[in-house]
Amino acid sequence: MVILLDFTLTNEKKLFQKTVREFCEKEIKPIASKIDKEEYFPTDLYKKMGKMGLMGMTVPQKYGGAGIDRISYMIALEEISRVCGSTGITVEAHNSLGLGHIYEKGTEKQRKKYLPTLTSGRAIAAWALTEPNAGSDASATQTTAVLDGNEWVINGTKQFITSGDIADVTTVMAMTDKSKGAKGISAFIVEKDTPGFKVGQLEDKLGLRGSHTAELVFDNCRIPKENLLGELGMGFVGAMNILDRGRTAIGAMSVGIARGAFEDALEYAKQRQQFGKPIGKNQAIQWMLADMATEIDAARLLVYRAAYLEDQNVRFTKEASMAKLFASEIAMRTTVKAIQIYGGNGYMREYPLERYYRDIKLCTIGEGTSEVQRMIIARQLGL
């Protein structure tokens, strides 16, 4: 029998979901508020996640990863982000970007050298593309790398780099041949404590406050010649491939945060009594919740579709951008409505609703703003 579409998760995926959910309830949810309020980075949690396979989800087991498919990865990210956005983005940037780039574009030697410690959760990976003058237009990279004998010498500044200050290994995009424009950008692996590599300002953010966001300064930073990641001049193209994958993941993270807010709001609507009945008995509240549920499901399906295409090794640029755009935008609406349903309590830091609301905003900005996603989709439509 040919199955055109199947909307049920396989039993194995259901078990993944259940297991990750239990892990999140037990290990992350109880500290999610502390992570946010105290900008607390729970190092031990990442080691535990490494043991669970969450710190190298789609990397094959021979490099210490879990070797699960992309849909399972999305399932896990949704569950993690449902309880804690900060942990969600840390895990996402590590898996999709830092680790992802080394696995996808690295040589066998580079994979063997870096992946096992990163997948174990004992070390975190960062990924540095954005600069003060190169945000949405990432090809405007001003950081340079010049070959000097057996070493590359990197100069420049990267900004807004997730886990930049704590990462043991960072992938850095730098211009190696300005005359070639975007085709003159290459990727490099820079290890922590390399002379000339400094952590600059740590950002004080609206949300995702438990995730570190740092400025990285390269001042005649010398790295071995073999730390070139991928082919010379292919760093930008490579970064765009990695971002396609990351975008689906930001979609999953958005669905997770939206679901966290929705589930809390639904429960509250059943419990909270006003005018002698639960507020959920009012059509105004029902319609909000009905819209939230519908949009979350639609967003998840877009995320799964993009992840499915990734698993099939076919082009998924448009679908990944659609998933990210839609999921992050509906999640914004969802978190606003969830606060509305909570009334005054929703505004209070005692409840997680205001945290979801602050955390989700990043998802419409990071790894390409909503405007950039629309630009990519339009381009894919032949415009």
Add this chain to the structure above:
Amino acid sequence: MNIIVCAKQVVDVSEMKIDSATKKPILQGVPQKISDIDKNAMEEAIKIKEKHGGKITVLTVGPANAKERIKELLAMGADEGLLVTAPENIDYHMTATLLAEAIKKIGGYNIILCGEASIDMFSGQIGPRLAANLKIPQITYAQSVTAEKDKITADRNMGEQMIITESTYPVLVTVTKEINVPRLPSLMQILASANKPINEITADSLTKNLNPLVQTIDLKGVSMERKNVVYKDDIDESVKQLVNNLAKEGVLRG
């Protein structure tokens, strides 16, 4: 050390609703899970295996879809599973008989681990019945166990007191949920569990003419009604009244 863990598939009672008119539990669409305390038995089995080596077999009497639950225990660390497919709603006598027959087939075991009771029926009968059927010693309500090469020692939680019991092998031990915290499988273990064998046999192939001794006449949810008494006068006076009333109803005892 060869260990057999008996695990039951139950409905997730926390997700179960009661029909307010008929008071009957609504079982349709309620997810199934491994009875919680059986997971403690599984965890203890893994710990014993980590210390002494050997093999862990999970044994379930249940419907065909219980295979998925067995997979969960294989992911946790069991080596293989055996499912005895039987009609639902069989009684304790039938379950214990089928377990015993299946275990005779598996053979070569040192320890049988069970939960003290299943979270749906909570009769606590299966462990003791099984030990009796197999004519082996049993230690019930174990809150901690130490397995050595030729004997096992357990602290039995008897509520008011703790009884330390020792037995040689083979032995059946039922555990309480305080004994440990069951581990979660890693994603790698879940993937690997797909390659572990689950054998399936029918109840009929083990024993014929097995009939229930107990008949379930009806199943009804317990409903709790609130009294909705509000004490709103003087606080000292209210506290006094509340304590008095609780004492009168036997909730508080002097």
